Amino acid sequence: MRRMKKGELHLHTTYSDGHITAEDINNCGLDFIAITDHDTVEGFLSVKEQLTNGLELIPGIEFSTKHRGKGIHVLAYFFNYNNPEFLEELEYYRQKRVNRANKNFGILHELGYAVDYSKINKNGTIGKPNIADSIFALPENDELLVKNRINSVDDFIDLYLEKGKPAYVPVEKIPLEKIRHYCNGPLVLAHPAVDLDRGSDDWIIRDLRDKYDLRGLEVFTRRHNPEETAYYYGLARQLGLIPSRGSDAHHRERIGLYAADYSLVNELRKIKV
Ligand SMILES: [Zn+2]
Ligand SMILES: [Zn+2]
Numbered sequence: 001m002r003r004m005k006k007g008e009l010h011l012h013t014t015y016s017d018g019h020i021t022a023e024d025i026n027n028c029g030l031d032f033i034a035i036t037d038h039d040t041v042e043g044f045l046s047v048k049e050q051l052t053n054g055l056e057l058i059p060g061i062e063f064s065t066k067h068r069g070k071g072i073h074v075l076a077y078f079f080n081y082n083n084p085e086f087l088e089e090l091e092y093y094r095q096k097r098v099n100r101a102n103k104n105f106g107i108l109h110e111l112g113y114a115v116d117y118s119k120i121n122k123n124g125t126i127g128k129p130n131i132a133d134s135i136f137a138l139p140e141n142d143e144l145l146v147k148n149r150i151n152s153v154d155d156f157i158d159l160y161l162e163k164g165k166p167a168y169v170p171v172e173k174i175p176l177e178k179i180r181h182y183c184n185g186p187l188v189l190a191h192p193a194v195d196l197d198r199g200s201d202d203w204i205i206r207d208l209r210d211k212y213d214l215r216g217l218e219v220f221t222r223r224h225n226p227e228e229t230a231y232y233y234g235l236a237r238q239l240g241l242i243p244s245r246g247s248d249a250h251h252r253e254r255i256g257l258y259a260a261d262y263s264l265v266n267e268l269r270k271i272k273v
Contacts, residue, residue: 005262007032008255009060010075010190010218010246015043015124016062017250022050024252025057032265033255034060034077036246039093039174040125041081058265061183062190065173068204072195074176075218075246077268078185086182093174097126100171104131107167108160114140132156180212186271188216188244193228202235209239213273216242220258223248242267 007030012018016037025033025047033055035044041061048057059081063074080086105115119134120126132153135141150156160167179187189205196204208214217236219229220243236243245264247257 005031005265006256006259007034007056007058007262007265008247008249008258009034009058009077009244009260009264010036010062010221010258011249011255012037012062013043013047013124014122015040015046017125017127017129019251020249020255021252022047024255025055026050026052028055028252028255030055030256030259031262032056032058034058034246036060036062036075038062038064038125038127039097040090041087042124044081046123059185063174063179065176065179067176067208070196070201070204071173072204072208073190074179074208074214075188075190075216075244076179076183076185077188078271079183083182089174089178089182093172094125096172100169101126101131103169104161104167107169108135111160111166112144114138128157128161129153131161176208176212180273184273186215186242186268187212188218188242188268189214190218190246191221191223191248192217192232193224198228198231205235205241206239209241214241215271216244216268218246219243220245221248222254222257244268 011020011033013020013035035047037043044059051057058077059079060077065072065074105117109115113135116138119137120130135156136153150159159165162168189208217232219232219236233243245258245260247254249255
């Protein structure tokens with residue numbers, strides 16, 4: 001009997017807030033990978049040129065967007081990544097994030113931190129983790145970080161960059177109408193338990209299905225605890241959504257933690273809207 005192919009459907013490279021490189025992907029030992037960087041396909045395009053084995057690279061992206069007042073993450077697969085209009089659109093939103101980073105730095109500088117934009121001078125998408133990383137990368141900040149008891153990038157984000165915190169700056173997000181317009185393959189809601197309230201926000205998922213033809217719910221992910229996994233599995237079944245899988249890997253050690261079978265790929269691939 002042939003072995004069922006296994007792979008990863010949610011992963012971030014150095015082109016967004018991940019640390020995963022083309023080399024890591026070539027060495028991961030899986031049969032397929034969907035690179036789902038935030039709001040960019042640059043990582044996907046770059047890794048595609050550097051593949052050294054028979055691994056299948058699936059077009060993917062994770063959009064940060066909003067629906068009914070809630071910030072959500074939507075995964076898209078099997079879309080046309082060569083469409084110049086789509087790429088231009090992504091570039092527009094990338095530039096918005098560059099502007100936001102500059103504003104963040106202005107505020108952080110006033111708060112006493114050393115800032116150096118060249119520390120995040122990178123391709124792809126600049127998110128909060130990239131900004132926080134760049135602060136940790138400057139030894140001049142060690143003293144202030146210790147004084148403020150900030151031990152990690154996550155601590156830093158919580159203390160300064162989240163909504164309501166001193167260096168928070170909002171950024172324009174790509175609307176769902178545009179996502180749907182450019183991506184005619186399946187849309188899957190990523191890690192619902194992270195962004196939505198269980199129960200009281202379920203109607204938002206139903207609304208996404210009815211208005212934007214959402215087809216999948218990421219159920220099996222390291223971002224969910226067992227209780228959340230069970231709950232959203234039930235909801236996916238109830239709403240007729242595909243219960244999807246993905247590790248949301250940002251480091252190579254996590255690639256394939258929640259590996260998917262190829263049958264899931266086949267199921268997603270056949271969706272055209
Ligand atoms: Zn996400
Ligand atoms: Zn992710």
